[in-house]
Amino acid sequence: MPEFRTGASAHAKSVARQPTTLALLAVLPPFVVAVYGAAMTAFPDTVFLRGSAATYGRVGGALFATAFLSGLVGLFGTVSAARADRYLSFSGFSSVVLFGTRVLVSVGVAGVAAAVSLLAVVAAGTEVASLPAAYAVLVLAGVLYGLLGVVVGALLPRELEGSLVLVFLADVDSFLSGDVIPVNTDLVELLPLHAPHALFAAAVRDGSLAGGPVGRALAYLAVLFVAAGVAYAAATGGWSA
Amino acid sequence: MTRTRTALSATVKQFARTPVLVALLVVLPAYFVGLLGVVLPDSTAPVHVAGATTRTPLRDGMLPMLASLAAVMVTGIAGLFLTVDTLDADGWLALSGLPSRTLFAARAAALAGAALLASVAATGVLSLLAVPERPLVFLAATLVLAATYGLIGAVVGVALDRLAGVYVMLFGPAVDLFLLHSPLATDAPGFAALTPGRWAGVAAMDAAFTADPEWGALGVGIAYLAVVAVVAAGAVRAAVRA
């Protein structure tokens, strides 16, 4: 599909040519993993049900960094899509294809962010039982937030304000969605990172995803995919084949 | 005085008409103190202040620092918005005849007001869940810390754009207060003595947990604020001239 290839290539280039985004992809994950891990060492280990405070911090940090960066690219892409993609589809490019290219680039960004984050976790000294499983879950978390970023971008098409919504959402989500601190509310189960958090912690600890909420994570993915499609259509003025 | 009043009025209007700033003023204390105050568990943790160690519920140990952090972030971003995107207009205003000291006085007054508002809001929300031992001293120390970061935000606004500047003023104070000077941590690295949190921040934590505040730290914090004010004034003046 030449249209798809051209669109994906163009969108990928526009992400890759933003120095700030590249700098964030390189710097934010190690920074957050280190900071969250170090901050959590202030908490007594007895507070945690399983594993050490530092590990909990690093797991949360990796999820936050991957989610936030992917969400940011999704947001920025939608804000620019409202002008550029709309004009492109007016010129004849299929908006279905354009949305597909945006999702593909989002998956790519999640892949890069996940790799850097996982590397940071390993470099910080945490032993990861299964790297492939841990990586796959991080990519999933990134894709979930990439799609969420598209939704935020359609509802709040301003880069600064939208990014602030995403950073707080990702921060609350990564902090509360772990099962290692007993939190006082059931709403936590509705957070996007709740299932990925459990899966990632299991991949780090045991190396196994079996018995984990994989189905729930994939269901969440499907729901967000549809929501992002609706949001993208709203931002760019509707679908065209 | 009329010109100062007009310049002050213009600055206050710019703040009040920036939805992001107003939203952060409401959301940050509610999020840091309100939300985390509700979800953090009740198990106890040791709190280290002024050489003494007490045990306190984890929630009560974290919340004062988070309240200060909320006030600091809001004021830091307010300071950022004082300079980011406005330096060209400030230059034209100066060229039109407004003395730079008048503009600086107006901006400083507005920033002090923002620091006070943010500190009162954060202390107020905190007091609903965990009342500091010496609330007025806590408020004063938080105010000094917030004002310091407000001026740092103004300097950051000279160098960075809105988006990058906001994230520096979110992550920077978080590293300072949450990582380097958390009351739940026992020791901080040597370079941490250079950060604002070591002085007014530690004074605020002392006032939260003990009846005997660290006046020395607060005094150094005020001196730190004065130095930062001089540096900020110079940096902004140089940027407006450039």
Place this chain on the structure above:
Amino acid sequence: MPNVSKQRGNRDSDSDGDVVLRADGVEKTYSSPLPWEPDVEVLTGASLELRAGEVVGIVGENGSGKSTLMESLVGALDPDAGTVERPGDVGWCPQDDRLYDRLTVDETFRLFGQAHDMAPDEIEAAADRLTERLDFARFRDRRVDRLSGGNRRKLTLAVSLMHDPEVLLLDEPYTGFDWETYLAFWDLAADLAERGTAVAVISHLVSERDRFDRILELRDGRLEATDDA
């Protein structure tokens, strides 16, 4: 930062009696902090005199240094060499709109009027007069960030001359103006010139040459009179 609205100089001989701005041998080079990037010499000895009541056009190619010249003339930029004398009160309309986004049109007039040391009734009268003349009176309560590009430009122009300066330096003042306002601008410029204000207009397009008493071209960093006008 020099305060151009307050500068007064000596009135010398009769021949200089109506010179309201004089620049002699102005040079400006932009240096890069990176050692391998070459310096850019923008002005290499630009000189001009502006006399009361004349309308002067300054033209040049894109990137020839017209805005740098104007910023040097008003004092927003310090030249590397040469002198600029401003015996007259100066008003400057910069090429980009240097306004406070969240203030309304009226609040902007008030702030800049105070900067010019104008009394409140003078500010009000100037705002009434100029918003009517340039046809944006109905936007006086509107915030700057909610104005169209053309109306922002009108506000910038109005603020630059609200204090009745003796010299008016305008950098691409009519960008985004509709035709009616463009004509209104030239009416205003003609009225100001008749009252003795020297008006210098930078433009990269000078299509109506009979509106100018003379036209100078900025080429290779220097000003040269052209045969047009």
